[in-house]
Amino acid sequence: MPAPHPLARRIHDTILQLLGTALLKTELCEQLGRLGREDEMMGTLAELRTTLEETVGELRSIMNDLRTVPV
Amino acid sequence: MFNQDRETSRSSANDIRVVLADDHQLFRQGLKALLELERGITVVGEASDGLEVQRVSLEQNANVVLMDINMPIVDGLSATRELLRANSTIGVIILSMHHEEGHVFQALRAGARGYLLKTSRVSEVAGAVRAVASGLSLLDPSVTSSVVSEFKRMSSKQTPEDGLGQLTETEVKILQHVSAGMSNKEIANKLSLAESTVKNRLSVLFEKIGVLDRTQAAIYAITHGIAPTAVQSSR
Numbered sequence: 001m002p003a004p005h006p007l008a009r010r011i012h013d014t015i016l017q018l019l020g021t022a023l024l025k026t027e028l029c030e031q032l033g034r035l036g037r038e039d040e041m042m043g044t045l046a047e048l049r050t051t052l053e054e055t056v057g058e059l060r061s062i063m064n065d066l067r068t069v070p071v
Numbered sequence: 072m073f074n075q076d077r078e079t080s081r082s083s084a085n086d087i088r089v090v091l092a093d094d095h096q097l098f099r100q101g102l103k104a105l106l107e108l109e110r111g112i113t114v115v116g117e118a119s120d121g122l123e124v125q126r127v128s129l130e131q132n133a134n135v136v137l138m139d140i141n142m143p144i145v146d147g148l149s150a151t152r153e154l155l156r157a158n159s160t161i162g163v164i165i166l167s168m169h170h171e172e173g174h175v176f177q178a179l180r181a182g183a184r185g186y187l188l189k190t191s192r193v194s195e196v197a198g199a200v201r202a203v204a205s206g207l208s209l210l211d212p213s214v215t216s217s218v219v220s221e222f223k224r225m226s227s228k229q230t231p232e233d234g235l236g237q238l239t240e241t242e243v244k245i246l247q248h249v250s251a252g253m254s255n256k257e258i259a260n261k262l263s264l265a266e267s268t269v270k271n272r273l274s275v276l277f278e279k280i281g282v283l284d285r286t287q288a289a290i291y292a293i294t295h296g297i298a299p300t301a302v303q304s305s306r
Contacts, residue, residue, distance in 0.1 A: 013141065016168040017095045020189035024101030027193055031108055044104075051097065 010062065018055040022048055086113040087204040090131060092124035092147065093139040093166070098189070102137070105193040112200055121145025125154045128161060134204045135162045137196070138183070140169055151181040159257055162203035166196065172217035175210070180286040182252030185209040208250070208298055221287075222294040235295055237279045243297060245272055246280075250289040250298035 004012070025048040032041035089112055091099050096119065103114045115131040118124035120143045128136050136154065140147040151163045164185030165178040178186050184203045187196060188211050199209045210218060238246065241262065248258040255273070259266040273288075282288045292298040 012168055016189075017098060020168060021095065021098045021101055023190060024098065024105060024193070028101055028105050031105065035108075047097075 007062070007066075014058045015055060015062075018051055018058065022051045022055065025051060083111075086111050087200055088113055088115045088132060088134045089200055090114070090116040090118065090124060090128045090133040090136045092118040092121070092136060092142065092150070094119045094142045095139075102193070102196070106197065106200075109193070109197040112197060119143075121147055121150030124150050125157065128154055129157060133161055135164060135200050137164050137166045137200070140165060140167045140174060140178070148177050148181045151178070151183050155182040155252055156254075159253060164196075164199050164203055164209070166191075170211075170213060172214065172221065175214045175217060176221070176286055176290075179289050180284075184252065186214055187211045188213060206251075208293060210293075218290055219294060222290055235280065235297070238276065242272060242276045242279070245269060246276060246288060246292050246297055249273070249285050250292035252289075 025044055029041050029044050029048065032038075032044060089106065091102055091114060093099050093102075099117050099119075103117070106112050106114050115133060116127040118127045122144045124136060124138065124142075124147075125145075127133075136151075138147040138151055142150070145153070147165060147167075151165070154161060154163065159182075162185070163181075163183045164187060165174075165183045166187050166189055167174065168189050170188055175186050185199045185208060187199055187209075191199075191211060195211075202209045241264075244262060245258055248261060253261070255266050255269045258264075259269045262269070264272075273285075277283065277288060280288065280291050282291055289298070
């Protein structure tokens with residue numbers, strides 16, 4: 001298979017992994033809520049927020065690198 | 072979905088022993104926490120690279136390994152090949168963000184018995200773990216279509232009288248073992264045949280069903296229902 005574009009690799013290795021983790025944490029919150037384990041659910045929600053903040057940070061970093069230099 | 076298979080952690084000796092291999096610690100943590108809510112599944116080890124997963128899986132006597140593709144030192148596909156060479160009874164499920172068919176075929180060629188995307192719900196991952204532990208194979212619905220397309224492409228090269236109906240009983244058994252990721256030597260031992268006989272029979276078999284290699288043969292077996300296959304219901 002051809003080698004992926006460096007940007008595709010970067011998106012795969014950062015953004016998609018973070019979003020995959022975020023998806024898991026939403027599911028974990030659902031299950032903890034159903035089990036009545038509210039303290040753990042609140043902790044997982046905080047982790048979810050951190051994961052999403054990291055995702056935003058990575059996206060901003062990629063956008064910054066893609067910004068063209070004004071002529 | 073909350074179901075009878077999901078409850079608070081209660082491991083037992085009969086649990087399916089699972090190893091998680093992913094270089095993203097947060098992902099492993101989340102997956103482990105969710106799998107621990109599943110009845111009959113125990114996470115017995117974790118690994119963050121393709122070398123560590125081989126050691127941990129063998130040491131922990133794992134039944135199933137959930138394996139990422141992109142990992143440091145040794146990638147997940149090479150790790151799958153090496154691990155199955157050491158113990159072909161372990162069921163490897165690739166759990167990846169890659170949905171491209173090339174990765175799916177490479178995974179099947181390496182001997183993986185399942186391929187799921189990381190966007191799958193954990194109930195689906197747990198279902199795959201149970202299926203693979205019981206000897207079945209399983210593909211994510213979103214990649215199944217690529218496999219079926221590949222099969223159609225292969226089928227279009229065949230005449231109707233070629234293929235399945237032409238296979239002898241032994242050839243069907245060999246095809247089933249190929250689809251389970253077994254080597255010629257392992258098949259020979261299993262069927263009490265010489266390794267050279269298996270090799271010769273495979274050549275004839277490939278010609279009969281119109282495929283070029285073991286991967287295509289495995290896909291043929293899966294899509295013809297020869298290999299025991301469970302395809303998840305659509306999400």
